[in-house]
Structures are given as structure tokens and as C-alpha cells.
Amino acid sequence: MDIETIAKKLNLEVRSASDRLKNNVTGGYTGDLLSDVMANSHEGDIWITRQVHQNIVAVATLKEHAGIILVNSCEPARDTLEKAIQEKIPIMVSSLPAFELTGAIYNLLGKKD
Amino acid sequence: MVAWNKLKITVHTTETENYLYTNNFDIEGGNFSNAGTIATRIKSILKEIGLPNEVVRKSAIVCYESEINVVSYARKGIMTLTVTPKTVEIEVIDEGPGIPDVELAREQGYSTASQQIREMGFGAGMGLYNINCYSDKFDISSEVNKGTFLKIIINIP
DSSP states (O other): OBHHHHHHHTTOEEOSOGGGTTOBOOEEEEOSOHHHHHHHOOTTEEEEESOOSTHHHHHHHHHTOSEEEEOTTOOOOHHHHHHHHHHTOOEEEOSSOHHHHHHHHHHHHHHHO | OOOOTTOOSOOOOOSOSOOSEEEEEEEETTOGGGTTHHHHHHHHHHHHHTOOHHHHHHHHHHHHHHHHHHHHHOSEEEEEEEEOSSEEEEEEEEESOOOSOHHHHTSTTOOOOOHHHHHTTOOSSOHHHHHHHTOSEEEEEEETTTEEEEEEEEEOO
């Protein structure tokens, strides 16, 4: 399933790399500890987090995530956005808390399979 | 591979001269805006060399954690990457506060990170633990008020 489909179904607001919404999402990971995300997430994951600072872009780039979704209507910091545009990492914003968003995406990806 | 005059700790050298690639990368302490860029570059290099995905994945994790440690705690550091036909070797030497008890620091959950670093999602005491988990050999030596030296080996199957 691509990011665009997930974004439409869950009313996500796209903040960067809107030309990369065809990125394929193969799984997901939810977490705010960067070392945990580094160790346990996978390429193609959509990363759900509350962190808004620029280092999330470095992690997503390194892990080749499909994109990042910020929860609870949190907005990315300005330098985060600049970096995300530069690295072509889609960052989206959801009004949902992490638990609900994770469940919704889990179900979407499950239906697809 | 690297020499740091101010640091009186043992710096090992690569066990084989038969390397495919070697290079040094400077890491700037305290500069969180560039944190992760060295690990990203090294990942690209290893991919380009054509190493197996699992080796690239493990190397990226240990490079990232080592880089973040230098950025978080040290004034500056050098990461040396050496690829041989059988191993990826990563050495990191920094000029910084050092670690008083390296065995304790290797334990999951132990951290001396400031509140500010923790709020960014670092400093959860997973760094050295992750390096240990994702490497085949991991040596660490440190001298307080001088710096820390890491040598990490990942075998290529």
C-alpha cells in the first residue's frame, strides 16, 4: 500500500516530499527512542512518532523508511522540514494519538494482505 | 589505523592489510544537526561495495550509535571504516570525557545523558548495548578526561 492511500484514508496532512507519496509501505514501527527505532524498524516501514526534531529525518533516511507520521497534531520543527525536503522523506501529521494511529495503519496493511 | 596524540589508550590496527576499502570520517561533537550523516554515508559505501543486506544493516546501526555517542558526549571524534573480504571493521576514537566504568556502560539502560539529550529520544542506555548486539566483536577502552576508543567487527558471511 502506498503512502498516498494511507494519507487519504486517515486524513493525514502532508508536510514534506509530497512527490514521494507513491513510496510503498511494507510495515510500520511506533517509537520515540531513536536507538530503539534504529535497531528494530525496517526498510519500507512507516514510522509513527511524537519526536519532531531534525534527527528523525536522519534515522528515517538511514533506515530507508517510507515516511514519518507525527501524532497528536504535532508539527515538525522548521529544520526538520528543511532536512526532510532535502532528503525526500515524507513527513505527515495526524490528529490521532500513537495508539489509535498505529492500530488504524495496522488494520489497513492487514486488509491489503 | 588512527592515532590520537592526546589519548594514551591502546589503538589496535587492522589485522589484515588485505582491505577492499578504508577511509576516515570526522565527527563533530555537539552538532546534532549533522548527527547520522556519517552513518548514512558509510551505509551507501557498503551498499556500493555490494555487501549482503544484513551486513549493511548491522553496520548502519553500529555506525549510527557510535556517531551519536561522539555527538552527544565528546568534543570530536574520528570514525575509521575498513572493509576486508571477510569483515567490516569500524574504529571510533574520540576526545572527550571518557567512561569511568565501561562494563556498566555496556549494560542496557545505563546512561549518563542529560535531560536535554533524553528529551530528543537519545540517551536511553541502548547505544553501546545495540553495538554489542549487532556486532561480532566489540572492544571498548576509555580513559576519563581523555576519550574513548571503540573497535567493532562485523563478519561478512
